[in-house]
Amino acid sequence: MSAALSETRPRAVVHRLARLRPGTWLLAACGLVILLCAAVPGLIAPGDPLAIAPRESFLSPRWGHPFGTDESGRDLFTRVVHGTRSSVLIGVLSTLLGVGLGAVLGLVTGLGRRWLDAAGSRLIDAMLAFPTLLLALLLIAVRGPGVATVIVAVGLSSAPGYARLLRSEVRRVSRSGHVEAARMLGKGPVAIVWRHILPGALGPLLAVATLGVGQAIVWASALGYLGLGAPPPAPEWGAMLNAGRTYISNGWWMTVFPGLAIVGVGVVATLAGRRLSARWAGRGGAR
Structure with missing residues (x-):
């Protein structure tokens, strides 16, 4: 029976992968490219993003410089690829x-309690x-500019938006039937929160x-632009x-390609988040 199950599981995985829409495959491919650029940028663009070549300044996109060069002759493709790590991080x-x-708030x-x-x-x-x-901007004015401050x-x-969402989810889950049943069975408050409320609210x-x-990448790029x-x-996109x-x-090309990188990563992250939100909403509706 275990052998039959081991054969059935790979088939089920292959069947589920075959049912994925082309848009899902495209989203996964774009996400993989972004992760590769962030993790191993030298694999995609092996050059030095800080290397200058004054004689090659202001070159338009061409063979050898697909994104062109900037005012110092630095290759923009290399800088955009290496800038992925900073922006994604x-x-x-x-x-x-x-x-x-x-989450804490x-x-x-x-x-x-009510007053709290x-x-x-x-x-x-x-x-x-x-x-x-x-x-x-207020916090940066107090602490000074820099990556850590950004x-x-x-x-x-962004914390208040997450706090409001979690508060509403905690209240919704705490009024559900399985939480009330856990209380009736005499389970302690810590066990109820850890085992029943948090899994449904997080x-x-x-x-x-x-x-x-x-959204955070777009905000960070806006602060970098300033x-x-x-x-x-x-090599930071903003x-x-x-x-x-x-x-x-x-x-x-000096503004178009970094701008496209910001938009592209933002769109991929947004679409991935919407897919996850829709899937979780479907599971919640099924319960």
């Missing part, structure tokens, strides 16, 4: 920080009413966090946009 770390802070407000819930909800509302980019600023700016939060990665991110000449805007009339 900022997006992931800031999202993790936002999810962590939002959401659990406190969702599981706490009221105070936490007012705090979340106040933070959500403050413009996200303005809050990030991560903290974007993470703090799923939607993690799905939305995938959407937040793309000169508040990684210092030049680091800083590359800022450097290329001066030459946009005769060097359009």
